Amino acid sequence: MIRQDYEYRGLLAATWDLLRGDTSTWNDRFFYKEVIARYGQPVLDIGCGTGRLLLDYLGQGIDIDGVDNSPEMLGICREKAERLGLSPQLYLQQMESLEVPRTFRTILVPSSSFQLLTDLDDARHAMRRFHALLQPGGVLAMPFMILWKDGDLLEHHDWRVMAEKVRPEDGAVVRKRSRTSYDVPNRLEHTDDIFEVILEGAIVAREHHRRSPGTRWYTQDEAVSLYRQAGFGAIHAYAEFTFEPAPLGIPLFTIVGQKLS
Numbered sequence: 001m002i003r004q005d006y007e008y009r010g011l012l013a014a015t016w017d018l019l020r021g022d023t024s025t026w027n028d029r030f031f032y033k034e035v036i037a038r039y040g041q042p043v044l045d046i047g048c049g050t051g052r053l054l055l056d057y058l059g060q061g062i063d064i065d066g067v068d069n070s071p072e073m074l075g076i077c078r079e080k081a082e083r084l085g086l087s088p089q090l091y092l093q094q095m096e097s098l099e100v101p102r103t104f105r106t107i108l109v110p111s112s113s114f115q116l117l118t119d120l121d122d123a124r125h126a127m128r129r130f131h132a133l134l135q136p137g138g139v140l141a142m143p144f145m146i147l148w149k150d151g152d153l154l155e156h157h158d159w160r161v162m163a164e165k166v167r168p169e170d171g172a173v174v175r176k177r178s179r180t181s182y183d184v185p186n187r188l189e190h191t192d193d194i195f196e197v198i199l200e201g202a203i204v205a206r207e208h209h210r211r212s213p214g215t216r217w218y219t220q221d222e223a224v225s226l227y228r229q230a231g232f233g234a235i236h237a238y239a240e241f242t243f244e245p246a247p248l249g250i251p252l253f254t255i256v257g258q259k260l261s
Helices: 010-014 016-020 027-039 054-059 071-084 120-132 220-229
Strands: 043-046 064-068 090-092 104-108 134-145 160-166 173-183 188-199 202-216 233-239 252-258
Touching (some): 010 202, 016 173, 027 054, 027 134, 043 054, 064 071, 120 220, 220 233
Parallel strands (some): 043 064, 064 090, 104 134
Antiparallel strands (some): 160 173, 173 188, 188 202
16 A cells, blocks of 8 residues: 655656756666676666656666656656657555565665665565565665765755756746755654746745655665665675775765575
8 A cells, every 4th residue: 555645746756857857877877787787687676766767778678667656756757658669567566565576686776765764664674575576696786875974964954955947848947945954863864845836937836845754874784784684695885886895984885685595
């Protein structure tokens, strides 16, 4: 059953691709493709959203399915796929109760989407579901972002403009403003986002999205421990989206763990 408080809805979903801009040269695109080349297909893209990676890989002939908990994001993905002449297999499901009809050689959870599971029990359930859906020898690849470090502010009181783009179809300005606070002992980020559409100087649409908490972060050791607890072996922590070992304390790292049997 899909929760009704899924995050990617309304203007957040509708403006997602516009505010992200061109993602074709993002490093993770090439990194995950190499992971797939090393460990094989089929592939499951968890948190596939509007199809940033899924549609690119599918267009290249990779056997890949997608999962997301937002019907709005999946709707956009289907519209984009139709324009490209693609027919992806998409599932409206949550990570922690994932159940799809086949198993995979490679599971990807891009864009740190796993960190949207703020409840630790939900996170552990999701890890067990990922492990269950892998074929022996298959891998789970997930990036992790450390969202706060010593010396950072615990709370940003002022609204900051995080993104602003002109919508091509009507010339409207689309703006995202945000403020955040951090519960450091529990590794939780609380987020406030305001989305505005401004046409000819007037705000024609406005939404306030608050998530409290919105995101959980993990140290490298904590992320590796999650993999071990779920039954993964041959666990590697890589620096950002490279195959270089991740130094301790690096703010962005990717964990790849293998289902050994």
